Structures are given as C-alpha cells and as structure tokens.
C-alpha cells in the first residue's frame with residue numbers, strides 16, 4: 101500500500117509543472133526551492149537525525165557546489181555536468197578535511213566547530229575576487245539534458261525532484277543495510293558498536309561526506325536554476341534554517357526532510373505576505389513568528405512532525421501502516437570461523453593493572469581461559485570484574501600488563517580490532533539500541549561478517565549478503581530462545597531478556613571467546629536453566645567463555661574454573677569445589693554460602 105501511495109505521489113509530482121497554469125509560476129518556483137532545501141535537509145537527517153552529529157554549516161557545502169560550477173562554467177566555459185563531478189570531488193576533499201578536524205570533537209564542540217567553518221567558508225566565498233566578491237557571479241549557463249537546455253523553472257523542476265527522489269531512495273536503502281545499522285548505532289551506541297567491530301570514526305566521516313554531497317548537489321542545481329550566485333544564501337543563518345527543516349520535519353526520518361523543507365518554505369512565504377498586511381508596516385516580522393513557531397513545534401513534537409503525521413494517517417488508514425512483523429528469508433549460512441582446539445589457551449591475562457587516577461581497580465591480575473571451558477570471574481561489588489572485561493576487550497585498555505588473545509598481544513588494540521580476531525562480549529549495563537528491532541540489534545553483532553559498503557547499500561547491491569546476515573542473526577535469536585521477539589523493539593523487552601539479546605548479538609559475531617558480564621541477572625529460574633544449557637552447548641562446540649556473575653548457584657553449577665577477585669586483586673583461583681571450600685574466599689566473599 102505504501103508503494104502505491106509513493107507511486108501516486110511521484111505521478112502527481114511529474115504532472116505538477118504540466119497542470120499548473122502560467123499564472124501559477126510562483127508555485128513552480130516554490131516547489132523548486134522546496135526540492136533544493138529538502139536535498140540539504142536530507143543530508144542532515146542522515147548526519148544529525150540518525151547519526152547524532154549536529155551541523156550548522158551545511159549551507160557552506162551548498163556554496164561549494166554553487167561556486168564550483170559558477171566559476172568553472174563562466175570563467176573556463178566548462179560543461180555543467182563536468183563541473184558537477186568537480187564540485188562533488190571538491191566537496192569530498194573539503195568534507196574529509198573538515199570532518200577529520202571536527203568530528204573528533206564531542207559534545208557542544210562539534211556544533212561550534214561546524215559554525216566556525218560555516219562562517220569561514222561564507223567569508224571565503226565573499227572575498228575571492230574570481231568569485232565576484234560579495235557582488236557574486238552572473239551569466240551561469242543553463243544545464244542541458246538530452247540536448248534540451250533547462251531554462252525555465254518548469255523544466256528545471258524535473259531535474260531537482262529527480263535528484264531529491266534519488267537521494268531519498270539512496271538514503272533509505274543505506275539506512276536499511278549493514279552500514280545503516282552501524283550508522284544508527286552512532287547516536288548513543290559507539291562503545292557497543294566498536295566492540296562489535298564497527299569502525300565508528302569511519303562511519304561518521306561517511307555520513308558527514310554524504311550529507312555534504314547532498315548539499316553540494318543542491319548548490320549546483322541552485323546555481324543553474326538562478327544562473328547567478330552571491331554569498332548570501334550560503335550564510336550561517338541559512339545553515340541554521342536547514343537544521344530547522346530537518347529537526348521540524350523529523351530528525352530521524354528520511355521523508356521528514358521533505359516535510360520540514362516544505363513546511364518551513366511555505367510558512368515563511370505565507371508569513372512574509374500576511375504579516376505586513378496585518379500589522380500595517382513592512383519588516384521581517386516573519387522571522388519573529390517563525391522563531392516562536394519553531395519553539396512550539398520542538399516543545400510539542402521532539403522527534404519532528406513526520407512521526408506525528410504518520411501516526412495520524414495510519415490511524416485513519418490502517419492499511420498504510422508498515423508491517424512490523426516482517427519475515428526473515430531463508431539464506432545460505434555465513435562461513436564459520438575456525439575454532440581453536442579444545443583445551444588450548446586462548447586468553448592469557450598477565451599482571452594486568454588498571455588505575456583510574458588514584459583508584460586501582462585492577463592490581464596485577466593474571467589468569468587464563470581455554471577453548472572449550474567456562475571460566476567464571478566472581479567477587480563482591482566493586483572488586484574490579486567489569487573493569488577487567490573492559491581491559492580484555494579493548495574498551496578501556498589496561499594501565500600495565502599484557503593481554504594475549506590467540507597468542508597475540510592485544511592490550512593496545514582498539515576494541516573493534518580485538519572483535520575481528522574472535523572475541524565478543526556483552527555489557528553489564530545493557531547496551532542495545534532500544535528503538536531498533538531485536539533482529540537489527542543482533543545483526544550489528546554480525547557486522548564483521550559482511551563486507552558490502554555504503555555505495556553497494558545505497559544502490560541495493562547488498563541484498564544477498566544482507567539476507568545472509570539477517571538469517572544468521574535470526575538463527576542466533578532463535579538459539580537463545582527469543583524467536584518470538586525478532587521484530588519487537590529491543591527496548592520493549594524486560595531487562596533480563598535484553599541481556600539475552602546481547603548474548604545473541606555477541607554470538608552473531610561467531611566468536612571463539614565470549615565475555616559475558618552478568619548474563620543471568622534479572623532472569624527467572626527456568627530462563628537461567630535455559631541459559632546455562634546454552635552456555636554448556638557453546639562450551640561443547642569449543643568456545644571459551646569468561647563469565648562475570650553474582651548468582652553463585654548459576655556459577656558453581658556451570659563453571660569449569662573460577663577466579664575470585666577482591667579490591668582489584670586476585671584472591672583465589674581453582675575448581676568451583678575448591679573455591680567453595682577456600683577459607684579465604686569464604687571469609688572475604690562467599691560468607692554464608694555452603
């Protein structure tokens with residue numbers, strides 16, 4: 101049904117310039133500007149809405165696209181299509197340069213950084229003599245398509261809206277892929293994604309560059325529509341307006357870009373006409389009202405208007421609602437990693453210490469884990485167990501000591517590099533992406549088992565691999581007993597089940613060493629038994645399992661060996677029975693447990 105609505109929308113768009121009379125030229129112009137703005141806002145939906153990276157500087161990239169073509173076509177007589185390629189290349193270079201500098205900054209430094217380069221580029225356009233200074237450049241030739249020069253707004257309409265629709269489809273495809281899951285993890289899930297092997301810095305650069313290129317195409321189109329450019333439309337004010345469009349439309353929703361651009365463009369135009377008449381004097385009153393409307397909308401609909409609108413429409417017309425249950429298609433199994441021999445030492449922790457300022461969370465701790473065994477790390481609260489997990493998995497490297505995984509030192513490697521070698525983990529404080537389905541969350545675990553990149557994803561050339569990744573993820577979810585929750589939002593499950601989803605995610609990586617941080621917390625008796633059964637099975641398949649757990653019955657019934665920690669130090673190590681009888685352990689930790 102959704103497809104039908106889209107086709108109807110596309111038909112309506114295609115007919116618009118034909119059915120509008122000559123007297124309605126204004127509406128064609130308005131539609132052209134909405135299309136141009138929506139293209140920039142689309143980039144911001146990806147960058148800010150989905151990726152969580154706020155940019156006020158997109159107007160500057162619009163300027164790069166506009167000035168590149170204005171200058172090259174007027175000064176050197178280049179064809180506009182050649183300048184498009186150059187403009188995109190120039191934007192990529194500028195975006196990579198600015199991205200490398202600014203994307204490292206967290207918190208409010210990133211938006212400030214984007215403001216800084218937004219202003220710099222704006223003044224650069226105004227101060228380069230070849231660009232006509234603040235007066236600008238005129239005489240830009242029209243774009244020709246199949247020998248037809250697109251001189252009128254009506255002709256140009258098609259070029260703008262085809263570019264926008266292609267952008268929307270490509271962005272939607274991208275978000276619905278392996279790379280899309282990685283991008284969606286950027287907002288609030290960086291540590292988890294890195295531990296699953298995702299190179300988050302790379303994906304930040306990718307979305308930054310893609311958003312810049314959408315802006316550049318918009319600028320290129322703008323220059324050939326107007327046939328004249330000056331720096332004004334590329335100022336910081338316009339950059340802020342683009343951000344408003346994305347936020348008001350619906351930050352995380354691709355169609356929100358179009359809604360936001362449409363609403364803001366029409367509202368501004370309407371207010372510009374209406375307010376001077378109402379107030380009886382001219383002035384920029386629309387800016388004041390516009391600001392107040394923005395605050396009101398942001399207050400009432402934090403995720404923007406698209407989700408609100410969609411929910412309303414779906415209530416009135418239920419057939420339009422997306423099918424949340426979906427289906428996981430059969431697919432060929434992904435190749436499996438070769439497992440080490442059962443009994444081989446796969447992890448060796450040697451004299452590992454971790455200090456946080458004056459606090460020593462781990463002090464010269466050593467132990468090993470073998471393939472095909474369950475090693476439990478136990479100890480009272482604050483003993484340093486989770487810190488040890490972070491040292492081993494590269495999330496927070498040790499201050500001193502060595503961690504050897506599969507006979508190679510890994511203590512200075514990034515967590516994604518360690519994940520690539522076959523270590524996978526869960527977190528004590530569950531790190532799922534709550535609005536994403538259980539299936540999508542688990543598929544992040546399988547990230548390293550795919551190789552198709554964002555270009556393949558945008559063009560839908562990744563479907564075969566994607567089917568295999570989803571099939572494998574569904575298999576792991578079934579395996580941990582959550583088959584009926586495949587399409588539920590991960591955040592809607594009880595905490596105990598969310599922990600199990602984390603185990604499925606870790607298993608989707610096909611690890612040879614599994615690090616589980618309190619997997620049984622929040623589980624009922626039968627669920628714990630099922631979990632213990634699963635872990636025994638994995639052990640039987642040759643997997644090494646390192647387990648932090650407070651439930652002593654669970655640990656003692658499952659573990660092959662136990663390491664006890666207290667105050668950051670190793671207190672004891674041995675078989676569960678030895679540990680249970682060790683007087684030091686009984687006194688310091690187990691106390692009443694017989």
Ligand SMILES: Nc1ncnc2c1ncn2[C@@H]1O[C@H](COP(=O)(O)OP(=O)(O)OP(=O)(O)O)[C@@H](O)[C@H]1O
Pocket residue numbers: 456459460461479480481482483484485486487488528
């Ligand atoms: N990032 C950090 N910065 C400063 N101190 C930290 C940090 N992480 C852990 N600590 C401290 O290190 C000590 C060990 O904490 P850790 O979480 O490793 O213990 P734990 O054995 O896992 O405890 P629990 O069973 O309660 O999870 C605690 O005193 C904790 O406050």
